[in-house]
Amino acid sequence: MPYDAIALEIFIASPSDVLSERAAVREAIAGWNAVYSRSEGVVLMPVGWETHSSPELSGRPQQMVNDRLLSHADILVGIFWSRVGTPTGEAVSGTIEEIERHMEVGKPVMLYFSNAPIPQDMIDDEQRKKLNEFRKWAQDKGLYQTYEAPEELRSKLRDHLPTAMRENNYVSGMLNSKGTAPAETQHNAWPLSQSARTTSFVGADGQRLLKAAAVGNGSVMVRRYLGGTLISAGRQDFTKDDSDSRTVAQMTAAVRELADHGLIEDRNGKGQLFQVTHQGYQVADELPDDFAGPA
Template identity: 40%
Template sequence: MTFRATVARVLIASPGDAQSERDQVEQTIHQWNAERSLASGIIFMPVRWETGTVPVLEGDGQSIVNRQIVDDADIVMAFFKSRIGTLTPRGISGTAEEILRSADASKPVHVWFSKAPHPTDVDTRQLDALRSFEKSLQDRGLLGRYESPEALAHHVRGALEHDIARIAALGRGDTHQPTISTRRSGPSTADHHAEALRAEIEILTGNAAAQGWTTGKSSTTTLRFESPKGRKFSRSVAGDPGSARQELRRFERELRSFGLRVNRTVRVPER
């Protein structure tokens, strides 16, 4: 059975030492599509330089990668282990260039750094450059951490859920950057509140998943969260959508008081 969908290209960006993570992230995106694309009307297309570029003599390698896949990507999933990557004519590494180029274009950029122990033969110059780059990103947005390829896959899935509201709005033809919801002429106030409520729940659960929280629903109207420290929270968002949104905001304030950080936009702020 065919169905209409908005297709978003997801660039998988990392240095070469994160091969296991690259494979895991691509698999996670395909799994998300199998489980969620029909209901959401969104398909995430993983894009990698290994399979998405064509060899051609038209400049330095990274500039070709930029033209062929980076500039056409809608979302960037970037991650680092112990290396910053290979220097380019424009930046400290290809991966760093892809991150900054996409962020400057106001695209959603998600960046994680590994917390796993570094190998004994780690290149200290690469590691020092990586730490310096990480520090430079801290005033541009929220950075993530991961312990293993499987943990990174969990965070990436949360980021995909976080990006649904923005991608859905772009698919409707909205020209502005959406945050929690987008106003359109036509639907009733109740319809607007219902749509906004769904988007707010996606953003809240996406932020939580990206920070290592466990999320779920015990019913269609009861949200359940568990912090990384094991503290459990639940809240019903049943009833009138307008009242449910107010209840969801009270729930969000409670979660914030226990350390959850919630970003309303998915892009890395410009300097």
């Protein structure tokens, strides 16, 4: 019978030499859904370039993947065997750029490296060097597991997914807020608690940004393009490509207001990626649940 569930997207990141493993990841996700989705009220949705992209000549290919697929994903599963992939102009490879972007906003990454022998005709010294460097980087961060064959990868991922769903802060935070929906009515400004170290007021736009970030992934992003400015918090978009200049100015001021109050902090020093502070979470806890989204 039908049941309500929240959908979490799992982005499958890899070079082109692990097609069997990509299929194994999808099988592991399907296995998790079959066992847990009804009882947990969660459905995991596999996302990848082979099923969710189309040919288009409108910009840097990797940027389109980042914007249209990766930015909406909740978990990233990365797979490597004999190569890292093709440089993007901004990273060693598209796969590594995806991993770096995903980690920048505090979302979970699960990495798997194949130990299977590499056929002589597939060995590329430059690719192998870059792969070893990236593997060392991942090892230092305690980020990865190894496997010998796609079947082992499928089995390991099936075992690891319940742990990730239960213990990862980002994922558990998403699940704890699964009953939250964007509000449809405008509210007046909500006074901040004394426990949040401020007696001033943050406007309704700032409150909505903060609440959406706090119940989402803890981040506020400001992305500026030739076509406009995109501002998002958690999983909510507060401006879009067709937003008018007044709306963009209004939401930009809200981001600045939150930063000035110490409720979010600039993580890269460029005014592009902000993270909710401890004080910000305290304030967000004082706000109504229906503030988690645009008015």
